[in-house]
Amino acid sequence: MKQMGVICGVDEAGKGSVLGPMVVAAVGCRATGDLAPLPIRDSKVLRPKQREALYEVILRDFAISIVTIDAAGIDDARSRMSMNECVAELHAEALTGLRPESAYLDACDVNAERYGRAVAARLVFPCDIVAEHRADARYKIVGAASVVAKVTRDRAIRDLAEQYGEIGSGYPSDPTTIEFLKGYIRDYGNPPPCARRSWKTVANLYQTTIRDFL
Incomplete structure (x- = not known):
């Protein structure tokens, strides 16, 4: 069942990378004010140690859904759909893990409203979608998702470097x-x-x- 009152933010890391996975993360909370004490911003402007510290707090205190697709999976998806459609599917999958009432998305399409509709169409439950460009910098809940996605992907890249x-x-x-x-x-x-x-x-x-x- 859908969790009543849950608000989600969704963002991805590694969309444009030529190596490694793309990671989509959804972070859920009961009220956006729950994130107020945390110094969350767009993950790209945070130092790695800041991201790692925030990741641990978010993981401990908030609901999280993470979807990872590896290089081969991306190649397969791109044989059947555009990259934006692939990201929309993964955003929807991450949201399905939490089934929120409303969600804020960092839009990867030049047309943010169209992107929001594309994600909503892939959900099997009602959810009010707000898709905006630079949502990770505008909404802390999306910034939190950005941190989770970025840290998860960075760890995957470190694993590849070891190999x-x-x-x-x-x-x-x-x-x-x-x-x-x-x-x-x-x-x-x-x-x-x-x-x-x-x-x-x-x-x-x-x-x-x-x-x-x-």
């Missing part, structure tokens, strides 16, 4: 990430399993690296 060595942040703008991909493709002839092969970055690096190697 593969230095891989950087996983984003295409990170030179360390690009060098890792080039080196792996050069050494093994294929992108690593943690890479999103449907990304143009991977396809372009594969073509360039293989051509140079040959």
